[in-house]
Amino acid sequence: MRYPNGKTYKKGEIKKRKTPSDISISSANRGMDLENDINESNDYYREKNIALIYKRPTPINIVKVDYSKGARITDAYFEKQSTTDYNGVYKGKYIDFEAKNTKSKTSFPLANITSHQIDHLKRVNEQGGIAFFIIGFETLNEIYLLDSSFVIYFYENGDRKSIPYEVFQKEGVLIKQGYHPRLYYIDAVEEKYFSK
Amino acid sequence: MRYPNGKTYKKGEIKKRKTPSDISISSANRGMDLENDINESNDYYREKNIALIYKRPTPINIVKVDYSKGARITDAYFEKQSTTDYNGVYKGKYIDFEAKNTKSKTSFPLANITSHQIDHLKRVNEQGGIAFFIIGFETLNEIYLLDSSFVIYFYENGDRKSIPYEVFQKEGVLIKQGYHPRLYYIDAVEEKYFSK
Structure with a gap:
């Protein structure tokens, strides 16, 4: 199997897993609320002037607005996100x-990723932006940053249905969890994209 | 009056105005739909792989969702944008x-700019991002890019109510108008931020 970085993937080549002591606080017992944790982390990074990242609002298609009530929306529906959930700026x-979260221990299913999102990620890469996924393996209490090139690769090649867990261990960056911020994901961004 | 770039502003120091021949198509007779023109230009820049810029959706506060109708929103209202209308990536x-548009010929009023937006622009600058305003002087059929530092300056100093037209002529970049894209605003971005 050929990877975006040109390396060939072989079973057994897995990097040593980080030990539980690398994870500050276990959140195994309280379930994983990835969206909430990322939002909290973004608040932290914003307050500390470390990074400026916002969640994009879920696009809403507005059908009817009642202006007699001061522009109250009385009929609308959610649309599928055609881009990604988060964007912003770090070091310019x-x-x-x-x-995304998964309960699987063995792979991340790509069923919920749309072709519009893959298209968007490609365009970000073409523009020299930094594009990645944050994937939470709930059952394992592990959260990884994985560069978008791998997501694009597995979406477009092979069975297209999932990314094996081993790929996250080998090519991803394990995101340290803590209390405040909940996710040190900018550390993972720094390690992956800025420490060359 | 002290400017963000440390220069002192004097009346009469105005750069020569660009001539009407610099403007490909006059839109004087069809009014100015700045938002539509920017969206159209963004589509163009995206298709041509020149830049990837999106309009942020207007934030909506959802009060009630009817799940019996398949998650139909039955009560919601518009919220004020606390960031800016557009963001994205150009050359990484x-x-x-x-x-914003104004019908004034002499100044751009700051009444519609919120302190949250000023705060946001400062944070973008601190993170090394590129932050600016696109201001349309409808009556003059001129559209300028003006760096956010000037907007922040006039918001926080002096009478805080408006930015004189002369500042746009002297410190802004006149955006060329055309058919497709309607606004060559990335050319202005290139001139202002990338051609040093």
Whole structure:
């Protein structure tokens, strides 16, 4: 299997897993609220002037507005996100990412990723932006940053249905969890994209 | 009056105005739909892989959702934008801007700019992003890019009510108008931020 970085993937080549002591606080017992954790982390990074990342609002298609009530929306529906959930700026660079959870221990299913999102990620890469996924393996209590090139690769090649867990271990960056911020995901961005 | 770039502003120091021949198509007779023109230009820049800029959706506060109708929103209202209207990526750099029209010939009023937006622009600058305003002087059929530092300056100093037209002529970049894209605003971004 050929990877975006040109390396060939072989089973057994897995990097040593980080030990539980690398994770500050275990959140195994309280379930994983990835969206909430990322929003909290973004608040932290914003307050500390470390990064400026916002969640994009879910696009809403407005059908009817009642102006007699001061522009009250009385009929509308949610639309599927055609881009990603988050974007912003870190050290002047454009940052763009999607966050998803899975209960699987063995792979991340790509069923919920749309072709519009893949198209968007490609365009971000073409523009020299930084595009990645934050994937939470709930059952394992592990959260990884994985560069978008791998997501694009697995979406477009092979069975197209999932990314094996081993790919996250080998090519992803394990995101340290803590209390405040909940996710040190900018550390992972720094390690992956800025420490060359 | 002290400017963000440290220069002192004097009346009469105005640069020669660009001539009407610099403007490909006159839109004087069809009014100015700045938002539509920017969206159309963004589509063009996206198709041509020149830049990837999106309009942020107007934030909506959802009060009630009817799940019996398949998640139909039955009560919601518009919220004030606390960031800016547009963001994205050009040549790897984070781009963030607000677009506004004015019918005034002499100044751009700051009444519709919120302190949250000023705060946001400062944070973008601190993160090394590129932040500016696109201001349309409808009556003059002129559209300028003006760096956010001037908007922040006039918001926080002096009478805080408006930015004189002369500042746009002297410190802004006149955006060329055309058919497709309607606004060559990335040319203005290139001139202002990338041609040093």
